[in-house]
Amino acid sequence: MTRTFAALIALSFAAPAFADGHSTGDAAAGEKEFNKCKACHMIESDAGETIVKGGKTGPNLYGVIGRTAGTADFRYGDDLVAAGEAGLVWDEANLAEYTKDPRAFLRAFLDDSKAKSKMAFKLKKGGEDVAAYLASVGPQS
Secondary structure, three states, X not given: OOHHHHHHHHHHXXXXXXXXXXXXXXXXXXXXXXXXXXXXXXXXXXOOOEEEOOOOOOOOOOOOOOOXXXXXXXXXXXXXXXXXXXXXXXXXXXXXXXXXXXXXHHHHHHOXXXXXXXXXXXXXXXXXXXXXXXXXXXXXX
């Protein structure tokens, strides 16, 4: 079995998602869970409205759902940019999976055992809720 195939199998069992990319998350719970994320991330609309005041170590997460990975106005790591160039577009399901272990997610997506993420934090649980919350406060809401 190839590494790619094994990684895809592992991700398919790990991601609690529907075929359309929507997670089974709870946006209200995700709003509370986002408190762990705001040390590094803010949510500020394109019009400059602050939705969640937070840090600037990580990118602004407004509009992240539906965005090609590594394309917002931020200095992303090379492997996240490569994932975007390879077709990674954030939806609720894959963002929830990414937050569990960013490095493992990128290694599986890129089929590269040396891929790494600048995001070191791992959200052990609640990723589905955070993704649902981010979808609810984005431009599509």
